[in-house]
Amino acid sequence: MSRGSSLGALGAVLGLAALGTYCARQAPARAPIVASAGAERGPSRVELVAAGESHSCALLDDGALRCWGSDAWGQLGVVPRPSLPDGSRGSALPLPAFVLEGASALALGRSQTCLLDEAGVVRCVGERVHLEDSRKAPVAPLTLDIGEPVSALAAGGGFACVLFESSWGACFGKQAHEGPLRGALGTTTRSGIQLAQLGEALTISAIGAGSDVCAITEEGAVRCWRSTEEFRETEAMQNTEELTLPAPAKAISVNSDYGGCALLESGAVHCWYGGQSGPIAVSAIALDGPARQVEAGGFFSCAVLSSGGLRCWGHSKYFEAAAKPLTKDVFAVEVGAAVKSVAVGELHACALLESGAVRCFGHNASGQLGYGHLRDIGDDESILSAGDVPVLGRPAPVPAWQAPPPSASSSG
Numbered sequence: 001m002s003r004g005s006s007l008g009a010l011g012a013v014l015g016l017a018a019l020g021t022y023c024a025r026q027a028p029a030r031a032p033i034v035a036s037a038g039a040e041r042g043p044s045r046v047e048l049v050a051a052g053e054s055h056s057c058a059l060l061d062d063g064a065l066r067c068w069g070s071d072a073w074g075q076l077g078v079v080p081r082p083s084l085p086d087g088s089r090g091s092a093l094p095l096p097a098f099v100l101e102g103a104s105a106l107a108l109g110r111s112q113t114c115l116l117d118e119a120g121v122v123r124c125v126g127e128r129v130h131l132e133d134s135r136k137a138p139v140a141p142l143t144l145d146i147g148e149p150v151s152a153l154a155a156g157g158g159f160a161c162v163l164f165e166s167s168w169g170a171c172f173g174k175q176a177h178e179g180p181l182r183g184a185l186g187t188t189t190r191s192g193i194q195l196a197q198l199g200e201a202l203t204i205s206a207i208g209a210g211s212d213v214c215a216i217t218e219e220g221a222v223r224c225w226r227s228t229e230e231f232r233e234t235e236a237m238q239n240t241e242e243l244t245l246p247a248p249a250k251a252i253s254v255n256s257d258y259g260g261c262a263l264l265e266s267g268a269v270h271c272w273y274g275g276q277s278g279p280i281a282v283s284a285i286a287l288d289g290p291a292r293q294v295e296a297g298g299f300f301s302c303a304v305l306s307s308g309g310l311r312c313w314g315h316s317k318y319f320e321a322a323a324k325p326l327t328k329d330v331f332a333v334e335v336g337a338a339v340k341s342v343a344v345g346e347l348h349a350c351a352l353l354e355s356g357a358v359r360c361f362g363h364n365a366s367g368q369l370g371y372g373h374l375r376d377i378g379d380d381e382s383i384l385s386a387g388d389v390p391v392l393g394r395p396a397p398v399p400a401w402q403a404p405p406p407s408a409s410s411s412g
């Protein structure tokens with residue numbers, strides 16, 4: 001299938017969330033899960049976690065996705081939506097959600113939750129950016145069979161992006177065309193959706209989205225399409241910028257404040273910060289060992305070291321009760337065990353431990369930490385004292401929306 005026809009197919013069916021002031025992100029790559037919705041043994045382990053602005057999700061080893069926190073747009077995936085205040089959602093865990101065969105990746109936004117399966121098909125719940133009135137009521141889950149397999153997802157401020165297995169990317173949503181992808185090359189409109197291709201004949205291996213869009217090229221270079229005021233005055237797609245890095249990058253994470261971080265092949269982490277005019281200034285983060293993952297959040301960012309240690313920097317209010325300062329900027333955050341991966345939202349984070357346990361910390365106004373209360377964790381209440389998030393909990397009821405999803409042409 002040609003890129004043009006793939007974009008048309010994408011426009012005909014794709015509906016993702018309108019995202020806001022934070023960075024939604026792709027969960028770390030891992031081996032696909034072989035799910036069985038009716039498995040007698042039930043879930044026994046958390047495989048990965050992801051964080052949106054004010055909600056969090058865990059993908060279990062039976063293919064089920066369980067989410068908690070804000071459900072303003074139905075992003076928790078439960079129909080009918082539970083009539084619970086946000087703060088009590090943690091105590092109601094586990095809430096039923098996706099049961100997806102072969103789920104392999106997870107991406108969250110301000111008002112969306114999306115899963116990617118091993119066949120490259122995307123399924124989402126929450127608000128859709130392609131609706132003219134994004135304030136419409138939450139919609140039922142939508143299966144996005146776009147005709148060409150997707151290998152990765154990313155979400156930004158009012159737009160979302162996909163990376164195809166054929167190594168090219170496209171973004172869609174109003175904010176993409178008014179911000180970082182203004183004047184995009186390869187723009188097409190199908191079924192009322194305008195889609196923007198990332199570069200002309202640009203082969204990419206990874207994609208990240210927040211306020212800006214960044215991609216890693218096949219050579220390991222990081223190229224960003226910016227949405228600062230300076231770039232809004234021009235055709236942003238013709239003013240992309242390649243970051244100055246000392247070595248090739250293998251992963252990126254982009255936040256809501258015009259910043260982000262790159263993980264280099266060496267395990268070093270380099271970050272850039274928000275609202276800059278002129279060339280992006282990239283700085284090395286002084287970690288005490290090589291990293292295997294980095295996540296750029298709205299107010300703080302974190303890296304998982306190869307040793308399993310967790311290091312965070314930025315607004316330390318939300319982790320200082322369990323942190324040891326390594327430098328004036330970087331803190332060692334103690335979560336009680338070796339960390340497998342971390343997900344960082346606007347003001348909160350969730351760490352998946354090697355044991356399969358999940359521990360969350362930070363701001364908790366919507367119950368996004370999953371503990372069944374609204375208290376922040378990590379300021380004057382330590383992460384260790386909070387314990388594990390009860391993700392597995394008692395057996396969950398069958399999701400009410402296992403019926404076939406509506407067609408993509410549905411207005412929601």
